[in-house]
Amino acid sequence: xxxxxxxxxxxxxxxxxxxxxxxxxxxxxxxxxxxxxxNTAALRTIAAEAxxxxxATLYDGLVELPxxxxxxxxxxxxxxxxxxxxxxxxxxLICTPEYAGMIPGSLKNLLxxxxxxxxxxxxxxxxxxxxxxGRGEAAVETLCTVxxxxxxxxxxxxxxxxxxxxxxxxxxxxxxxxxxxxxxSLVLPAIAAHVREKTA
Numbered sequence: 001x002x003x004x005x006x007x008x009x010x011x012x013x014x015x016x017x018x019x020x021x022x023x024x025x026x027x028x029x030x031x032x033x034x035x036x037x038x039n040t041a042a043l044r045t046i047a048a049e050a051x052x053x054x055x056a057t058l059y060d061g062l063v064e065l066p067x068x069x070x071x072x073x074x075x076x077x078x079x080x081x082x083x084x085x086x087x088x089x090x091x092x093l094i095c096t097p098e099y100a101g102m103i104p105g106s107l108k109n110l111l112x113x114x115x116x117x118x119x120x121x122x123x124x125x126x127x128x129x130x131x132x133x134g135r136g137e138a139a140v141e142t143l144c145t146v147x148x149x150x151x152x153x154x155x156x157x158x159x160x161x162x163x164x165x166x167x168x169x170x171x172x173x174x175x176x177x178x179x180x181x182x183x184x185s186l187v188l189p190a191i192a193a194h195v196r197e198k199t200a
Contacts, residue, residue: 024192026050027089028058031096031107031139036173038164039095042130042184045175046093049185054192056093059085068112079113086114091124091155091191098131098139103146111146120150124195126158128187133163153198158190 028047030040040058047056064078075083086092096103114120125147129136147154162183170176175184 022053024054024091024195025089026054026056026091026093026188026191027085028056029092029094029107029110030058030062031094031104031143033063033104033106036169037097038130038166038169039097041169041173041175042128042162042164043093043095044173045181046128046184046187048174049181050188054188056188057085057089062106062110065106065110065113068109070116075113082110082113083117083119086119086123089123091126091195092120092152093126093128093158093187093191094143095128095130096139096143098136101138102142103139107143108146111150115150118151120147120152122151122153124155124191124198125152126155126187126191126194128159128184129161130164131161132165133161136161155191155194158187158194162187 028043030037030043032039034040043058047058050056059082061078061082065082066076066078072079074080094107096107099105102108111120127140127143129140131139144154162180164175164180165177168175168177168180175181
């Protein structure tokens with residue numbers, strides 16, 4: 001998409017590299033607070049299509065996260081739960097809508113909670129844009145800005161647009177269109193390849 005990733009923020013604490021798990025654990029984060037969101041449907045479908053060597057878990061605590069308060073110590077239980085999930089994950093996949101020309105405030109709030117503790121430092125992170133072509137670009141740009149600031153490791157080969165239309169989502173909350181499901185099924189293996197190449 002030609003979007004540049006900002007320079008890493010050297011003030012963020014560095015994480016010690018660790019061996020990846022088997023199966024690989026990937027945390028899926030939707031930037032939408034709406035259960036019927038196509039972003040969430042895409043992530044549910046990605047999880048359902050995960051190969052046997054990858055465990056994909058959809059994060060479900062976005063609505064419960066309190067407003068970020070710098071220096072809040074101890075952190076609220078919901079924040080500690082988020083940090084635990086991030087810490088136990090080998091990679092993160094984000095799928096977010098665009099609200100008012102950027103990522104939703106709820107997703108920005110989640111990412112702000114990771115800054116002081118360096119939860120995303122060197123963590124492989126990918127994004128999928130499910131918006132109709134020509135839309136969602138600002139969300140991707142602002143997401144990349146924040147990910148650059150928190151020094152995430154962008155798995156660029158796993159990032160891209162896979163349009164999901166509302167009418168393609170079935171009553172089970174999964175994408176029903178076969179071609180779209182096929183495209184979504186390729187995302188986790190691409191992230192896994194990035195993680196394994198990095199740790200080889």
